[in-house]
Amino acid sequence: MELREYQKEMLSRLCDAWTQHRSVMVQMPTGTGKTVLLAEVLRCMEDEVLVVAHRRELLAQITATLERFGIGGDRVRVESIQRLARSGCPSFTPSFVVIDEAHHAVARTYRQLWDWWPDARFLGLTATPCRLGGQGFTDLFEELLQSAAIQEFIDRGWLSDFEYVSASPESEALRQVAQFNRRGADGDYQVKEMATVMDVPESVAHLYDTYREFAAGRKGIVYAIDREHARHIAEHYRAQGVRCAVIDARTPDVERRQTVEDYRLGRIDVLVNVDIFSEGYDCPEVEFIQLARPTLSLSKYLQQVGRGMRRARGKEAVMILDNVGLYQTFGLPTEERDWYQMFTGGLTGKGQQGMAHPVVVKDDIREEKTLVNLEMVRIRRRSESLKGLNIYLQNGKYGVMKDGKVTTQPVFESVKRCNNGRFFALATYPYAFFKNRTTIIDLQGVDLMVQLYGQIELKGEFLYGNDIRGERLLWDTVGKSYYKGCEPKFERYGGLDILRTGKDKHNTSLYELRYTKSPQHFAFSKKEVFFNQHIAIIRDILIVKSNGFRIYKIFGYLDDSILVYTKKQYESVQVRWDGQLGQHFNHTPDNYTRHFNQARLKLKWLE
Numbered sequence: 229m230e231l232r233e234y235q236k237e238m239l240s241r242l243c244d245a246w247t248q249h250r251s252v253m254v255q256m257p258t259g260t261g262k263t264v265l266l267a268e269v270l271r272c273m274e275d276e277v278l279v280v281a282h283r284r285e286l287l288a289q290i291t292a293t294l295e296r297f298g299i300g301g302d303r304v305r306v307e308s309i310q311r312l313a314r315s316g317c318p319s320f321t322p323s324f325v326v327i328d329e330a331h332h333a334v335a336r337t338y339r340q341l342w343d344w345w346p347d348a349r350f351l352g353l354t355a356t357p358c359r360l361g362g363q364g365f366t367d368l369f370e371e372l373l374q375s376a377a378i379q380e381f382i383d384r385g386w387l388s389d390f391e392y393v394s395a396s397p398e399s400e401a402l403r404q405v406a407q408f409n410r411r412g413a414d415g416d417y418q419v420k421e422m423a424t425v426m427d428v429p430e431s432v433a434h435l436y437d438t439y440r441e442f443a444a445g446r447k448g449i450v451y452a453i454d455r456e457h458a459r460h461i462a463e464h465y466r467a468q469g470v471r472c473a474v475i476d477a478r479t480p481d482v483e484r485r486q487t488v489e490d491y492r493l494g495r496i497d498v499l500v501n502v503d504i505f506s507e508g509y510d511c512p513e514v515e516f517i518q519l520a521r522p523t524l525s526l527s528k529y530l531q532q533v534g535r536g537m538r539r540a541r542g543k544e545a546v547m548i549l550d551n552v553g554l555y556q557t558f559g560l561p562t563e564e565r566d567w568y569q570m571f572t573g574g575l576t577g578k579g580q581q582g583m584a585h586p587v588v589v590k591d592d593i594r595e596e597k598t599l600v601n602l603e604m605v606r607i608r609r610r611s612e613s614l615k616g617l618n619i620y621l622q623n624g625k626y627g628v629m630k631d632g633k634v635t636t637q638p639v640f641e642s643v644k645r646c647n648n649g650r651f652f653a654l655a656t657y658p659y660a661f662f663k664n665r666t667t668i669i670d671l672q673g674v675d676l677m678v679q680l681y682g683q684i685e686l687k688g689e690f691l692y693g694n695d696i697r698g699e700r701l702l703w704d705t706v707g708k709s710y711y712k713g714c715e716p717k718f719e720r721y722g723g724l725d726i727l728r729t730g731k732d733k734h735n736t737s738l739y740e741l742r743y744t745k746s747p748q749h750f751a752f753s754k755k756e757v758f759f760n761q762h763i764a765i766i767r768d769i770l771i772v773k774s775n776g777f778r779i780y781k782i783f784g785y786l787d788d789s790i791l792v793y794t795k796k797q798y799e800s801v802q803v804r805w806d807g808q809l810g811q812h813f814n815h816t817p818d819n820y821t822r823h824f825n826q827a828r829l830k831l832k833w834l835e
Contacts, residue, residue: 232386235265238375242269245371246349251342253330253352253369255567257378258534259387262353263290266326267297269351270304277304278322280312280341284481285488285504286328313337317344330354331527331577334363342368355534356527357571360415364573372571378537379562387537392560392607393442394550397621399603401431402553405522415578416524419454426520426552427457432464435520435551438602439498440468443547447491448516450500451532458500461520465498476502505535513540516547519554526565526577529554533561545610554579555607617652617673619643628653628673635673643669646686650705651676654684654691666693668705678703690715707742718742722759723773741766743777765790 231239238254245252256262270277279294281287291306305320309332312318317340325341327333330352342350352369365372381387395401404425410418435450452458458474465472473487473496484504490496492513499505517536523529536546548561557579569575617630620638627638641658653669667678668691680693680703695701695712702711707725718725725742729751732738738751752766764771765782770792772778780792 231264231268232261234375234381234386235261235268238265238373239268241373242351245373249370251350251352251369252371252373253354253357253365253571254373254375255354255357255571256375257381257387257537258355258531259538260375260381262355263293263328264297266290266328266351266353267294267299270294270299271297273324274303275323275349276320277324277326278318278320279304279306279326279328280309280338281306281328282309282332283504284308290328309337313340321345321348323348325350327352330365330369331356331358333368334359334365339368356530356577357567358527358565358575358577359570360525360527360576360578362573362576362578365571366573369571372568374567377562377564379564382537382562386539388539388543389545389610390533390537390548390561390608391442391545391610392548392550392555393438393604394555394607395553396603396605397553397556399553401426401434401551401603402556405552408522414525416528417522422453422522423457426522427453427460429460429464432460434602435461435518436464436468436470438549438551438604439465439470439516439518441602442549443516443518445497446515446547447494447497447513448499448518448547449505449514449535450498450518451505451521452500452502453521455502457520458502462498462500465500470498471496472498472500474500475504477504479504505532513543514538514546515543516549518549518551520551522552523554524557524579526558526579529558529579530561537561550607551604560608617669617671619645619653625658626655628655628669628675630673636669636675648686650689654686666691668703676708687715704742709742721754722757722764723761724757724759724764724771741771743779 238256242252242254254262254265256265266279279290281290287306287308291300294300294304294306305322322345325345325348327338327341327350331354332338333352350369352365357365357372378387382389405417408417408421408425410421412418439448450458450461452461455474455476455478458476462472462474473490475484475487479487487496487499491499514536517533519529519532533548536548566575570577615631617628620627620629620634622638625638626640626643627634628636628643636655639657640655641664643653643655645653651668651670652673655667655669655675657665657667659665664681666680666684668676670676678691679696680691680701681696682694682698685692686705689704689706690711691703691705693701693703700713702713702715703709704711704716716727718727719739720726721739726739727742728737729740730738732753736753736755738753740749740751750767756766758765761773763773768782770780770782770790772780783791783793785791
């Protein structure tokens with residue numbers, strides 16, 4: 229057999245690990261060929277081998293894969309853990325034991341295998357080395373070998389890309405899930421409570437509407453809460469003309485095999501199941517996954533969505549329809565997980581509804597109108613990466629990220645995009661003394677900490693609102709200053725916007741700069757402004773008009789340069805006057821030339 233590069237690497241690491249450890253767990257994402265790796269491991273050894281799994285579909289799949297690679301016979305046995313537990317310690321003594329879906333190995337039925345064969349080597353295979361209750365695996369497996377993250381497998385073409393559509397955080401479905409307070413024996417949501425609330429005609433009809441909108445005509449799997457929920461979903465889908473079947477743990481073997489075969493052959497388009505295809509089911513033709521069952525189990529979530537991420541001919545991407553908002557609990561399938569912390573028991577595999585995972589909000593009006601009507605929000609398109617500025621949702625509040633990195637924390641009640649080219653969005657804080665406060669997010673995704681209240685309106689370059697006392701207040705989007713009452717009237721002088729503020733004792737008009745990121749605020753007369761096309765000087769302030777209108781405080785003058793203060797040290801800025809200042813300025817300022825050791829100065833040249 230020809231292993232893929234990552235399988236060869238894992239095989240090499242596994243062989244190295246066995247030189248020091250008796251029992252090793254291997255983590256590889258669903259669909260990346262753990263069983264093929266196992267076949268290569270077994271092909272290279274002559275030991276008596278026992279392979280253990282917990283479902284008949286897994287047993288059949290493992291057996292078929294091993295036979296395809298010429299591995300079988302009396303040397304290799306594939307058994308269910310249930311049969312082994314019922315029959316007690318077998319008469320044969322394997323020297324090598326393989327646990328498939330090894331995240332179940334903490335159960336008592338599995339633990340006895342280590343007691344039965346204390347001298348055997350053990351290999352655990354799983355995509356999700358975690359437990360909802362937080363139990364670690366280190367008392368069974370001495371070492372965890374982790375593969376690359378899911379995103380890398382997608383980028384390299386080993387797994388299918390995906391699109392993701394989730395229930396909106398404000399949807400009725402998530403409001404229902406948030407109210408679940410009962411837990412089952414495994415710590416997950418109680419099945420009876422979920423079914424009572426969500427197995428109703430309106431919810432079932434909404435599942436179909438979502439399927440029709442985003443996945444009509446595709447082959448896929450729906451994950452239901454219980455048998456009755458699955459039956460109701462299938463009946464509704466069939467009533468709409470969808471070729472649909474139900475399969476669960478009580479489905480007889482013959483019927484189950486025939487149903488799966490009909491699905492593979494295209495006689496059935498949609499399989500509605502209850503915890504049957506959560507683990508180990510290998511069907512690359514899955515084109516959509518619909519999540520209709522809430523869960524707190526990270527393992528169950530990743531195992532379910534992973535069923536659709538195997539590649540297949542003609543399959544561009546799998547559509548994930550998350551009708552119960554599991555994205556809000558676990559994030560995208562591609563999020564990097566700290567598997568080692570979960571393996572050691574330092575971190576649970578239990579999700580938390582509304583935990584810190586960003587929802588990217590799109591601004592395509594037509595699309596969003598459709599999504600909102602369905603109480604759904606599109607999280608990710610195929611091959612989409614988070615470039616540029618995006619809005620995200622976390623714990624019910626909005627924030628902003630740039631190129632996938634958070635620039636403003638999720639503290640806003642709402643974020644509304646702007647298309648004026650000067651800033652990115654208006655954002656509203658949920659808290660204030662009596663009215664919501666509005667601020668501006670700039671083109672770097674940074675909160676400019678504007679404080680306007682009440683009804684906000686953008687007119688030209690000014691944002692109109694009120695101050696906290698309810699009085700009229702304007703914020704200048706260019707100069708980044710507040711003005712009370714009416715819009716200010718600026719003059720243009722020396723390439724600068726200036727605002728008349730009054731007169732001095734000599735009746736000379738005084739002005740202030742519109743742009744307020746200067747080292748200090750002050751009033752000046754036009755006689756104090758010296759400028760050319762590159763720079764302007766007002767008293768001890770240097771304004772570089774090129775390169776983003778940068779402002780410095782002047783420290784002193786040299787024959788051909790100006791010394792300015794910076795955060796780190798003095799800088800010398802060449803201003804191209806060549807000792808003839810008057811030829812380049814509107815008039816000549818007093819010469820404050822001082823002599824400094826230029827060897828200690830950092831020169832910053834202007835173009």
